[in-house]
Amino acid sequence: MSERHTYRVIVRGTWDGLTEEAGARLVAEAADHGLDSMRFTEEGTLSYEPRPLKHFSMRFVVVSDPADSAEMAGALAEDRAETALRELGYGFAGLRSTVTDLDTMKINRKSASRR
Secondary structure: OOOOEEEEEEEEEEEOOOOHHHHHHHHHOHHHHOHHHOOOEOOOEEEEOOOOOOEEEEEEEEEEOHHHHHHHHHHHHHHHHHHHHHHHOOOEEEEEEEEEEOOOOOOOOOOHHHO
16 A cells, blocks of 8 residues: 555635625625634634634645645645635635645654653
């Protein structure tokens, strides 16, 4: 079995071309998409501030072959974000992603004497 890497990807973007109805829906549902909703999931979680309704972020978990690289994980997450936002009827622009490979990140632990 090949090794798999788990990536955490944050996709950020700007709302763009929102219809009046979509903007009103985002403002009405903002409480469901605040700080408490910031979780990394395969389907992604959306978070944003309702006032001003300008930027958003989506958090994804992407599991793939390490040969595909972090760039591929970012591209996959951006594709998932585009699909989800289009299905919801939300206009957006300027998607960009930040990727962390959980399998290669170094964890600095404090020694017992430093606690």
